[in-house]
Amino acid sequence: xxxxxxxxxxxxxxxxxxxxxxxxxxxxxxxxxxxxxxxxxxxxxxxxxxxxxxxxxxxxxxxxxxxxxxxxxxxxxxxxxxxxxxxxxxxxxxxxxxxxxxxxxxxxxxxxxxxxxxxxxxxxxxxxxxxxxxxxxxxxxxxxxxxxxxxxxxxxxxxxxxxxxxxxxxxxxxxxxxxxxxxxxxxxxxxxxxxxxxxxxxxxxxxxxxxxxxxxxxxxxxxxxxxxxxxxxxxxxxxxxxxxxxxxxxxxxxxxxxxxxxxxxxxxxxxxxxxxxxxxxxxxxxxxxxxxxxxxxxxxxxxxxxxxxxxxxxxxxxxxxxxxxxxxxx
Amino acid sequence: xxxxxxxxxxxxxxxxxxxxxxxxxxxxxxxxxxxxxxxxxxxxxxxxxxxxxxxxxxxxxxxxxxxxxxxxxxxxxxxxxxxxxxxxxxxxxxxxxxxxxxxxxxxxxxxxxxxxxxxxxxxxxxxxxxxxxxxxxxxxxxxxxxxxxxxxx
Amino acid sequence: xxxxxxxxxxxxxxxxxxxxxxxxxxxxxxxxxxxxxxxxxxxxxxxxxxxxxxxxxxxxxxxxxxxxxxxxxxxxxxxxxxxxxxxxxxxxxxxxxxxxxxxxxxxxxxxxxxxxxxxxxxxxxxxxxxxxxxxxxxxxxxxxxxxxxxxxxxxxxxxxxxxxxxxxxxxxxxxxxxxxxxxxxxxxxxxxxxxxxxxxxxxxxxxxxxxxxxxxxxxxxxxxxxxxxxxxxxxxxxxxxxxxxxxxxxxxxxxxxxxxxxxxxxxxxxxxxxxxxxxxxxxxxxxxxxxxxxxxxxxxxxxxxxxxxxxxxxxxxxxxxxxxxxxxxxxxxxxxxxxxxxxxxxxxxxxxxxxxxxxxxxxxxxxxxxxxxxxxxxxxxxxxxxxxxxxxxxxxxxxxxxxxxxxxxxxxxxxxxxxxxxxxxxxxxxxxxxxxxxxxxxxxxxxxxxxxxxxxxxxxxxxxxxxxxxxxxxxxxxxxxxxxxxxxxxxxxxxxxxxxxxxxxx
Numbered sequence: 001x002x003x004x005x006x007x008x009x010x011x012x013x014x015x016x017x018x019x020x021x022x023x024x025x026x027x028x029x030x031x032x033x034x035x036x037x038x039x040x041x042x043x044x045x046x047x048x049x050x051x052x053x054x055x056x057x058x059x060x061x062x063x064x065x066x067x068x069x070x071x072x073x074x075x076x077x078x079x080x081x082x083x084x085x086x087x088x089x090x091x092x093x094x095x096x097x098x099x100x101x102x103x104x105x106x107x108x109x110x111x112x113x114x115x116x117x118x119x120x121x122x123x124x125x126x127x128x129x130x131x132x133x134x135x136x137x138x139x140x141x142x143x144x145x146x147x148x149x150x151x152x153x154x155x156x157x158x159x160x161x162x163x164x165x166x167x168x169x170x171x172x173x174x175x176x177x178x179x180x181x182x183x184x185x186x187x188x189x190x191x192x193x194x195x196x197x198x199x200x201x202x203x204x205x206x207x208x209x210x211x212x213x214x215x216x217x218x219x220x221x222x223x224x225x226x227x228x229x230x231x232x233x234x235x236x237x238x239x240x241x242x243x244x245x246x247x248x249x250x251x252x253x254x255x256x257x258x259x260x261x262x263x264x265x266x267x268x269x270x271x272x273x274x275x276x277x278x279x280x281x282x283x284x285x286x287x288x289x290x291x292x293x294x295x296x297x298x299x300x301x302x303x304x305x306x307x308x309x310x311x312x313x314x315x316x317x318x319x320x321x322x323x324x325x326x327x328x329x330x
Numbered sequence: 331x332x333x334x335x336x337x338x339x340x341x342x343x344x345x346x347x348x349x350x351x352x353x354x355x356x357x358x359x360x361x362x363x364x365x366x367x368x369x370x371x372x373x374x375x376x377x378x379x380x381x382x383x384x385x386x387x388x389x390x391x392x393x394x395x396x397x398x399x400x401x402x403x404x405x406x407x408x409x410x411x412x413x414x415x416x417x418x419x420x421x422x423x424x425x426x427x428x429x430x431x432x433x434x435x436x437x438x439x440x441x442x443x444x445x446x447x448x449x450x451x452x453x454x455x456x457x458x459x460x461x462x463x464x465x466x467x468x469x470x471x472x473x474x475x476x477x478x479x480x481x482x483x
Numbered sequence: 484x485x486x487x488x489x490x491x492x493x494x495x496x497x498x499x500x501x502x503x504x505x506x507x508x509x510x511x512x513x514x515x516x517x518x519x520x521x522x523x524x525x526x527x528x529x530x531x532x533x534x535x536x537x538x539x540x541x542x543x544x545x546x547x548x549x550x551x552x553x554x555x556x557x558x559x560x561x562x563x564x565x566x567x568x569x570x571x572x573x574x575x576x577x578x579x580x581x582x583x584x585x586x587x588x589x590x591x592x593x594x595x596x597x598x599x600x601x602x603x604x605x606x607x608x609x610x611x612x613x614x615x616x617x618x619x620x621x622x623x624x625x626x627x628x629x630x631x632x633x634x635x636x637x638x639x640x641x642x643x644x645x646x647x648x649x650x651x652x653x654x655x656x657x658x659x660x661x662x663x664x665x666x667x668x669x670x671x672x673x674x675x676x677x678x679x680x681x682x683x684x685x686x687x688x689x690x691x692x693x694x695x696x697x698x699x700x701x702x703x704x705x706x707x708x709x710x711x712x713x714x715x716x717x718x719x720x721x722x723x724x725x726x727x728x729x730x731x732x733x734x735x736x737x738x739x740x741x742x743x744x745x746x747x748x749x750x751x752x753x754x755x756x757x758x759x760x761x762x763x764x765x766x767x768x769x770x771x772x773x774x775x776x777x778x779x780x781x782x783x784x785x786x787x788x789x790x791x792x793x794x795x796x797x798x799x800x801x802x803x804x805x806x807x808x809x810x811x812x813x814x815x816x817x818x819x820x821x822x823x824x825x826x827x828x829x830x831x832x833x834x835x836x837x838x839x840x841x842x843x844x845x846x847x848x849x850x851x852x853x854x855x856x857x858x859x860x861x862x863x864x865x866x867x868x869x870x871x872x873x874x875x876x877x878x879x880x881x882x883x884x885x886x887x888x889x890x891x892x893x894x895x896x897x898x899x900x901x902x903x904x905x906x907x908x909x910x911x912x913x914x915x916x917x918x919x920x921x922x923x924x925x926x927x928x929x930x931x932x933x934x935x936x937x938x939x940x941x942x943x944x945x946x947x948x949x950x951x952x953x954x955x956x957x958x959x960x961x962x963x964x965x966x967x968x969x970x971x972x973x974x975x976x977x978x979x980x981x982x983x984x985x986x987x988x989x
Contacts, residue, residue, distance in 0.1 A: 027482055028482055029465075029469070029471065031471060037810075037813075038524050038528055038810055038813055038814050038817075040813075043814075043817060044817040044820060044821065047528065047531055047532065047814075047817060047821070048821050050532050051531060051532030051533075051535045051821065052535070054532050054533075054535075055532070055535045055536060062469060064469045064470075064471055065528065066471070066891050068684075068890060068891065068892075069684075070665060070666070070683045070684020070685065070890065071665060071666045071673060071676075071680075071683030071684060072666050072671065074666075074680070074683055075680075075683055075684045075890070075892075078680050079891075079892075103671050104671070104672070104673055152939070152941075153939075153940050153941040153943060154941060156941065158938075158939055163668055163671065164667075164668060164669055164670050164671030165670075165671035166671070185938060185939070185941070186938075187626075187935055187938050187939055188668055188669050188671075188935070188938075189935070190668060190931070191813075193805060193806045193807065193813075193816070194806055196805075196806075197622065197800075197804055197805075197806045198625055198626075200622055200804070201622040201623060201624070201625055203625030203626065203939070204939075212820070215825060215827075216805045216825045216826060216827020216828060216829060216830075217804075217805070217827060217828065219825070219827070219828075219829050220827060220828035220829050222828065287535070287821070290823060291820070291821065294820065294823070294825070295820075327671075331912075334908070334911070334912060335912055338908060338909075338912055338914075339653075342653060342657065345657075345660070346656075346660075348675075349660055349675060352674065352675045352677065353674075356667075356672060356674060360942065365934060365937065366670070367667045367669070367670045367672045367674060368674070370659070370663060370930055371660065371663050371674060371675065374656050374659050374660050374663070375660065377652075377656055378653065378656045378657070378660065381649055381652045381653045381656065382653060384649050385647075385649050385650060385653060388647075388649065398911060398912075399706070399911070403706040403707075406705040406706060406707075406708055407702050407705055407706060407907070409705075410701055410702060410705050410875060410879075411702065411903075411904070413876075414698070414879050414900060414903075415900060417876075417879065417880070417883060418883060418893075418896050418897060418900060421883070421893065421896070422893060426883070426884065426887070430876075430880045430883075433876055433879075433880065434873075434876040434877065434880065437872060437875065437876040438872050438873055438876065441871070441872040441875075442870055442871065442872020442873065443872075444870070444872065444873070452873055452877075456877060456880070457880075460880070460884060463514070464884065464888070468515070468521065468525065468526065468529045469529050470521065470525060470529070470888050470891075471891065472884060472887060472888075473887065473893060
């Protein structure tokens with residue numbers, strides 16, 4: 001019976017005999033792990049890559065997106081960690097590559113994985129509801145300091161963000177530490193889209209959403225961007241007029257979120273080379289470029305030593321920021 | 331019936347204890363911004379212990395002679411259960427598709443005494459269709475074993 | 484203005500290509516709906532890459548049609564095998580499965596599909612004419628309002644259970660405890676994982692349900708011997724027409740279910756609580772509540788109407804606000820962005836042909852959908868004629884596949900088996916399963932909403948009373964919680980007032 005099954009499987013798969021063995025090429029479907037839920041920024045990007053690979057025939061075998069969002073992404077990271085030497089498993093990372101293990105003392109670290117490439121960096125913007133009188137970040141933070149958020153208990157302003165001890169909260173704490181006397185009450189939500197809608201509905205007073213999460217509400221005149229958490233202004237058309245935090249408040253608070261790809265531990269060198277070339281090709285498609293522009297993402301392709309160096313620095317930065325904010329595991 | 335009732339309630343009470351234990355670690359207080367992580371689990375666990383104690387008390391007072399499961403009932407139940415356990419265990423080694431083929435074939439022959447031809451037909455076609463639907467059509471990867479690896483999956 | 488735009492939409496939706504796309508989507512969706520564990524979200528996510536080569540309107544029609552198919556399909560396995568294909572079909576098993584066991588599977592399926600269609604139609608009409616207005620209402624719902632809704636759902640079940648109240652309490656607690664396992668999003672701490680990585684993702688509702696209801700039921704039903712005790716129905720379409728003759732009787736249940744569903748569908752995860760709430764209300768207002776759970780057609784009508792109404796309503800916040808009302812809508816939202824559309828308040832003005840094409844396709848998609856699934860009712864019902872020794876392993880394998888598909892994790896398949904044994908033991912010992920499932924599905928959402936609210940109010944519970952919408956809903960919920968206490972008291976007052984002076988117990 002087993003033999004019968006073998007024969008039938010073989011028959012069904014005749015079309016997919018692996019190609020030549022000169023350079024490495026995927027010989028089976030690539031498992032593309034997303035350590036976040038369906039519909040979020042990382043998930044969107046992963047599915048876009050999978051779709052573009054299919055549309056432009058960039059990969060001989062399909063990429064299969066698998067969401068493993070449990071434990072703030074720990075489920076996905078730990079799963080990939082267990083696949084030593086596997087050339088057909090990659091993972092898209094966001095800041096939870098750093099924050100999750102630091103906050104909960106979980107046994108994984110970016111050094112466990114094979115760095116492949118940094119695709120882009122995501123920006124953060126300080127938003128308020130457009131019906132509030134605050135036209136500048138300075139006005140808003142003055143209100144925060146003086147506890148002027150009238151609808152709230154004790155005038156304490158509410159800052160909405162995604163998750164706890166993750167990038168949004170880190171940014172909030174950074175802002176509090178930079179501006180003496182400013183204190184927010186941080187309200188965690190499940191996803192970025194939900195956060196911005198709660199701002200539109202005036203359930204929170206401000207958010208630090210990624211540009212794309214609030215873009216449509218901004219265009220509809222419901223929310224107002226006050227400052228970009230970056231050292232320079234955004235370069236994409238309509239986002240150009242938003243001042244940086246430095247310009248608006250005179251303090252240095254910046255944060256960029258990694259959108260990068262890692263491979264399973266100990267992935268063969270030839271496979272890494274293939275993925276780097278593959279992702280480079282994805283980056284050149286018009287659809288990818290449009291996606292980057294629409295989301296005001298910062299194109300920042302990097303691979304090899306450059307990528308590793310950046311990740312190293314960022315890990316140090318997160319440890320530092322989270323330590324200051326009291327978010328490290330005690 | 332009484333024994334099963336007592337055992338189940340005791341087990342659930344134990345579970346409640348475990349929850350309370352973990353909740354205390356997380357903090358069960360009511361902070362400035364609402365309850366801490368362990369607040370709800372603590373009370374859920376505590377209530378669970380109380381409720382189970384009451385169930386235990388009820389069950390202990392009642393004395394009925396009916397048994398939880400008779401020998402005649404247990405037979406067929408186990409005949410469904412253990413092959414299912416074997417299926418899941420085999421999946422770890424052989425992958426889902428081969429395990430499903432073996433399991434379906436075995437079950438049809440053992441319980442249903444179907445003709446070998448029917449057995450083979452279903453045992454091969456069913457996993458194959460599952461394979462096509464999940465791996466090919468919906469691109470949802472299932473656990474795979476040596477056979478699939480050998481075939482390049 | 485609405486009508487004019489709708490005509491424009493139909494112009495887009497009724498092209499042969501778009502109709503073809505709808506049929507393909509519904510077929511795939513029904514398959515996905517049937518397979519437990521493989522939800523609409525998976526299906527949409529999987530098809531998403533294929534849509535890059537299509538015009539956006541056809542692409543969204545494909546994806547939404549798949550979603551309608553999944554909404555219809557979820558009922559099939561609920562009725563036939565007690566295995567909910569989708570979370571919102573759990574309540575359908577309560578009466579659908581007993582009906583199938585009595586040889587009325589065809590009637591139950593017909594009622595389920597028809598109710599789904601009615602619920603969908605209700606929501607679509609509301610969306611067509613009031614979308615922007617409804618979006619404003621949806622915005623008013625913050626964490627406190629959301630928590631109040633969860634409370635209301637739960638309260639609607641209070642006092643309905645019957646059986647041993649202590650054991651009901653235990654199962655509710657167990658459900659809440661299981662829901663709390665994993666990451667606490669409010670503080671980012673891990674709860675009750677005891678250092679086990681496998682516990683970090685928590686217990687998925689659908690896995691628990693596959694085990695408790697599906698496997699548990701198989702174990703229970705084989706006690707009498709290795710065969711199913713169901714009686715297969717006749718194999719012709721007469722059963723559809725006959726059932727239709729009976730259905731108008733449940734007009735009030737249809738209206739109530741559609742209303743509950745539409746209203747709950749605004750918020751993420753709305754369809755499942757909506758189906759439960761609708762079921763509870765149907766039972767509460769029924770003249771023969773004792774027949775519920777034993778094979779009452781109304782018990783199929785109520786949850787299915789609400790679930791499909793909620794499923795359709797979930798699309799509304801997606802197109803008007805850019806927030807998904809369900810996991811499936813979340814993936815579609817990603818699709819919109821990839822197709823170069825910016826979901827949100829401006830979509831109606833910027834891309835009217837897309838939005839109205841989508842709305843018109845909701846009508847066409849659901850009409851095609853209901854006709855397709857109804858045509859197959861005899862075939863579905865005939866599945867029960869397959870010999871036990873073939874059907875059982877096939878169901879068990881599908882349960883295993885479904886459990887694995889949720890997180891691509893083997894441990895979930897083991898959980899499913901364990902839940903199966905738990906379901907068997909609980910059923911025998913009179914521990915009701917419905918409260919457990921309800922607590923498991925609401926627990927996580929309710930706790931998050933409660934704690935977000937308390938953070939907003941600096942720890943003051945007054946937030947649930949002072950905000951108008953939350954206040955009203957909370958009051959209604961408290962009323963239902965108090966009902967079992969109030970009822971005897973009320974009867975006593977009536978007794979006093981009654982001239983006959985019936986004997987009073989004091």
